Amino acid sequence: xxxxxxxxxxxxxxxxxxxxxxxxxxxxxxxxxxxxxxxxxxxxxxxxxxxxxxxxxxxxxxxxxxxxxxxxxxxxxxxxxxxxxxxxxxxxxxxxxxxxxxxxxxxxxxxxxxxxxxxxxxxxxxxxxxxxxxxxxxxxxxxxxxxxxxxxxxxxxxxxxxxxxxxxxxxxxxxxxxxxxxxxxxxxxxxxxxxxxxxxxxxxxxxxxxxxxxxxxxxxxxxxxxxxxxxxxxxxxxxxxxxxxxxxxxxxxxxxxxxxxxxxxxxxxxxxxxxxxxxxxxxxxxxxxxxxxxxxxxxxxxxxxxxxxxxxxxxxxxxxxxxxxxxxxxxxxxxxxxxxxxxxxxxxxxxxxxxxxxxxxxxxxxxxxxxxxxxxxxxxxx
Numbered sequence: 585x586x587x588x589x590x591x592x593x594x595x596x597x598x599x600x601x602x603x604x605x606x607x608x609x610x611x612x613x614x615x616x617x618x619x620x621x622x623x624x625x626x627x628x629x630x631x632x633x634x635x636x637x638x639x640x641x642x643x644x645x646x647x648x649x650x651x652x653x654x655x656x657x658x659x660x661x662x663x664x665x666x667x668x669x670x671x672x673x674x675x676x677x678x679x680x681x682x683x684x685x686x687x688x689x690x691x692x693x694x695x696x697x698x699x700x701x702x703x704x705x706x707x708x709x710x711x712x713x714x715x716x717x718x719x720x721x722x723x724x725x726x727x728x729x730x731x732x733x734x735x736x737x738x739x740x741x742x743x744x745x746x747x748x749x750x751x752x753x754x755x756x757x758x759x760x761x762x763x764x765x766x767x768x769x770x771x772x773x774x775x776x777x778x779x780x781x782x783x784x785x786x787x788x789x790x791x792x793x794x795x796x797x798x799x800x801x802x803x804x805x806x807x808x809x810x811x812x813x814x815x816x817x818x819x820x821x822x823x824x825x826x827x828x829x830x831x832x833x834x835x836x837x838x839x840x841x842x843x844x845x846x847x848x849x850x851x852x853x854x855x856x857x858x859x860x861x862x863x864x865x866x867x868x869x870x871x872x873x874x875x876x877x878x879x880x881x882x883x884x885x886x887x888x889x890x891x892x893x894x895x896x897x898x899x900x901x902x903x904x905x906x907x908x909x910x911x912x913x914x915x916x917x918x919x920x921x922x923x924x925x926x927x928x929x930x931x932x933x934x935x936x937x938x939x940x941x942x943x944x945x946x947x948x949x950x951x952x953x954x955x956x957x958x959x960x961x962x963x964x965x966x
Contacts, residue, residue, distance in 0.1 A: 616641040620918065621698040624927055624934060625670040625681050625962035626652055626955055629661025632683050634670070634692065634700055635954050639965070643923050643936050644949040652955045653700040656690040657683025662959055663929055666714035666728070667764040667812040667865050667914055670962030674720050678703065678744050679964060682713040682725070687732070689713055689725055691744045694966075703744035709736040709753055715764050719771035722749075722793050726765040726776055730758040735765060735776060735785070737793055752794050764813050768820035773846055775823050777810040778802065784810050784825060786846040798846030805838045807855055812865035812914075815842075818872030822894045823848065826863040826877050827855055835863040835886075837877055839894045852895035858886040860901055865914050870921045874899075874942040878915050878926055883907035885915070885926065887942045902944040904928070904935050905951060918965045923947075927960045934963070 620639040626632065633652035637645040669682040672694075679692045679700065687708050692700040710727025717724045723738040723746065737752030756762060761780035767773070767789075774795055776785040783802035787795035809829025816822040823840045830836065836855035840848040862881035868874070868890070875896060877886040884907070887899040904910055904926065911930030917923070917939065924944060926935045933951035937944040954960055 616644070620966050621648065622925060622934070623670060623679060623964045624954060624958070624960050625655070626958035626960055627659035627661070627664055627669070627684060628955075628957050628959065629659055629685065632657050632659035632681070632685065632690070633955065633958075634679065634681055635958065635960070636698055636700060637952065638698065639918065642949070643938065643947045645934065645936065645952040648698050650699050653692065654702060655681050655683055655692070656702040656705040657688035658685030659959065660684035660712070664714060664913070664959065664961035666726070666961060668715040668717065668766060668962065669914070670964050671716040671718045672964045672966060673718060673740060676966060678740070680716045680718065680723065680740075680746070681962065682708070682716060684712050684714065687711055687713060689716065689738075689746060691740070691746050693744055704746055706738065706746040706748070709748060710734045715762065717765045717767050717774060719767040722771065722789070724765050724774060726762040728761050728763070733758060733760050733762065735762070735795070737795070739793070749793055754795060763811050766813060766815065768815040768842070769817060770820045773815070773820065773842055775813055775815070777813055777825060779809050779811055779828070782806065782808055782810065784848065786842065786848050788844070788846040798848070800847050803848050805850070805855060807836060807838065810838070811863070812878075814866045814868050816868055816872045816890065816894070817870055819894070822851070824866055824868065824875060826866050828862045828864045828880070832861045833859060835860045835877070835879060837863060837866065837875065837888065837896060839896060841894065851893065856888065856896040856898065858898060858901070860884050860886055867915045867917055867924065869917065869939070876915065876924060876944070878912050880911050880913060880929070883910040883912055885912070885924075885937070885944055887944060889942055899942045902937065902946070905946055906931060913961045914963050916963045916965045925963060925965060927963050929960060932958055932960065
């Protein structure tokens with residue numbers, strides 16, 4: 585995590601001027617119609633903010649009026665080693681954002697025009713919240729800081745209030761550094777990664793919303809730094825986890841089958857090499873056919889095809905523009921699956937690429953600058 589922070593911090597200085605030069609062009613409205621919105625958790629020091637953008641039919645982004653929006657808590661003002669620090673509620677009405685600097689989670693209402701209004705802030709019941717998982721009204725938060733590292737559950741009320749679920753907190757040892765927590769599509773399983781170890785936590789979700797650890801949890805996949813993860817959208821019993829800390833050119837993605845109790849079994853020849861360095865974030869196409877792994881140290885995105893049984897075949901890697909020191913982090917596909925947007929931690933920007941099967945091509949309008957002072961991670965597209 586400290587290595588990742590140095591990559592991002594060093595590159596931010598070098599690329600700040602580039603981002604600033606692009607701000608004027610990003611503010612100009614393109615001719616294509618608005619098709620949706622994109623949001624990024626800025627993790628700004630002091631008062632945290634959420635950057636909001638209109639998404640246009642040609643894939644370009646323009647800042648929403650009033651952006652960035654106050655998140656309600658405080659950011660850490662430092663690199664975020666996590667996936668999922670910004671999530672959307674199941675009904676699409678709210679954003680849930682981690683506020684690392686104040687150990688809170690903020691809930692913001694998404695207005696019809698895409699602007700945001702703060703509804704609630706809730707204590708994260710731990711230290712340094714970094715990742716949020718949402719299924720229906722059930723929410724889990726991963727807290728990564730020593731002295732308060734844990735997974736904690738909440739219930740999201742229809743009003744947007746976030747209520748702590750008593751008895752849901754699962755403490756973790758100091759140094760675990762959880763980086764991601766997520767539900768499968770049916771809401772029956774939860775997985776979480778411990779970046780500071782080689783361990784992956786796996787749970788089944790009980791009828792009362794609390795978590796029951798799988799018999800073999802936590803498990804080690806034999807690789808250092810399990811980082812980003814995602815269940816296959818078309819198969820909630822398949823889980824994919826990136827491994828970031830095995831060294832230069834030794835990144836990989838592990839694939840697991842998940843049984844009824846949450847136990848994990850490696851698929852095929854897992855883990856599957858990506859021949860890049862520090863694959864930290866994972867995104868799978870909506871049809872479940874392709875997986876993209878974001879390589880933070882190389883500023884590339886590895887592309888895999890996924891066989892029906894879950895085995896991966898590496899198709900190649902795509903290098904992002906201004907790759908030196910860009911430090912790409914969290915990534916998300918748009919609802920149509922036609923574009924992939926990647927938060928650039930070092931460049932303080934968002935890169936957007938078109939998706940054609942397992943191929944990626946960066947847009948001419950990419951990257952789009954984020955607000956000054958952001959240390960971004962966490963992205964939602966709608």
